[in-house]
Amino acid sequence: MEVKFNDLTKKFGNFTAVDHLTMTMTNGVYGLLGVNGAGKTTMMRMLCTLLKPTSGSITCNGKDIFEMDSEYRNLLGYLPQDFGFYPEFTVQDYLMYIASLKGVRPAVAKKRVKELISKVGLSKVTNRKMKKLSGGMKRRAGIAQAMLNNPAILVLDEPTAGLDPNERIRFRNLISELSEERLVLLSTHIVSDIEYIANQIWLMKDGKLVRSGTSDELIRTMPVDVWKCFVRKSAVSSMAEKYKISNMKAESDGVELRIISKEKPVPEAKCVEASLEDVFLYYFGEKAGDKNAEF
Numbered sequence: 001m002e003v004k005f006n007d008l009t010k011k012f013g014n015f016t017a018v019d020h021l022t023m024t025m026t027n028g029v030y031g032l033l034g035v036n037g038a039g040k041t042t043m044m045r046m047l048c049t050l051l052k053p054t055s056g057s058i059t060c061n062g063k064d065i066f067e068m069d070s071e072y073r074n075l076l077g078y079l080p081q082d083f084g085f086y087p088e089f090t091v092q093d094y095l096m097y098i099a100s101l102k103g104v105r106p107a108v109a110k111k112r113v114k115e116l117i118s119k120v121g122l123s124k125v126t127n128r129k130m131k132k133l134s135g136g137m138k139r140r141a142g143i144a145q146a147m148l149n150n151p152a153i154l155v156l157d158e159p160t161a162g163l164d165p166n167e168r169i170r171f172r173n174l175i176s177e178l179s180e181e182r183l184v185l186l187s188t189h190i191v192s193d194i195e196y197i198a199n200q201i202w203l204m205k206d207g208k209l210v211r212s213g214t215s216d217e218l219i220r221t222m223p224v225d226v227w228k229c230f231v232r233k234s235a236v237s238s239m240a241e242k243y244k245i246s247n248m249k250a251e252s253d254g255v256e257l258r259i260i261s262k263e264k265p266v267p268e269a270k271c272v273e274a275s276l277e278d279v280f281l282y283y284f285g286e287k288a289g290d291k292n293a294e295f
Ligand SMILES: Nc1ncnc2c1ncn2[C@@H]1O[C@H](COP(=O)(O)OP(=O)(O)OP(=O)(O)O)[C@@H](O)[C@H]1O
Pocket: 012, 015, 017, 034, 035, 036, 037, 038, 039, 040, 041, 042, 043, 189
């Protein structure tokens, strides 16, 4: 399976939401990381043929996805950011209903729904109404509906939005499990959602791909260092004006700062290993609240 974006562009009037993207995906987990408005949803909606590109194309094994029509849609599973569910339906009925919309034969659907309910950990609430599920459970039902046709391409738009840390971890494990032998594209603005499970991470900003690579590769692209130092509380604001601070930990006698900087911020600062969080802040600082962003 090979999906390619070829100079993909989407404009809304004069505004360019996706700006000349060119990239290739094969099997594995691709993590799309960007701040709000980066163009992630627009790009995913084009990948799901819900939105036509203004220019450029998307191909699947060399064929234009818009020309493939149902042949392509049969390969696709999609969990939108706000997925519609039927509040009065039970989990089982909801999934059976979506299976019928997707054209899965009833006998096959029954077996598949049962398997998926178990896989996403909803066996105990099979007969519970959708409206009574927790946020995390709803998202899991959403993943199950996207998986009904056993898609070769699974597209998940911010699947972890609003989940608590336990659900988040559960989700990560589920996505890893589902990614065997398929292509999973997952968008988020939470670094830890994809740090450990994505084979490739794409950093997207203003419709453009600013960097891509594994977590380690992205860390290596950062042309600055990360420092830890301990300062008096009164020194924090002047340090914050001068440097990009990726973390602050208040102690009784001062504050421990984690600083992203080319040069050593204070003589006693220690150089430490950078993390993907630091990379995110380095590239997206401006939108994350820092005027000294790199792009
Ligand atoms: N139908 C539309 N008409 C006009 N502008 C749009 C439309 N859809 C999206 N946009 C704009 O395109 C930009 C990218 O939006 P998009 O939803 O793709 O970003 P995103 O990265 O998914 O953000 P978020 O994390 O907030 O969902 C935004 O500035 C948005 O306002």
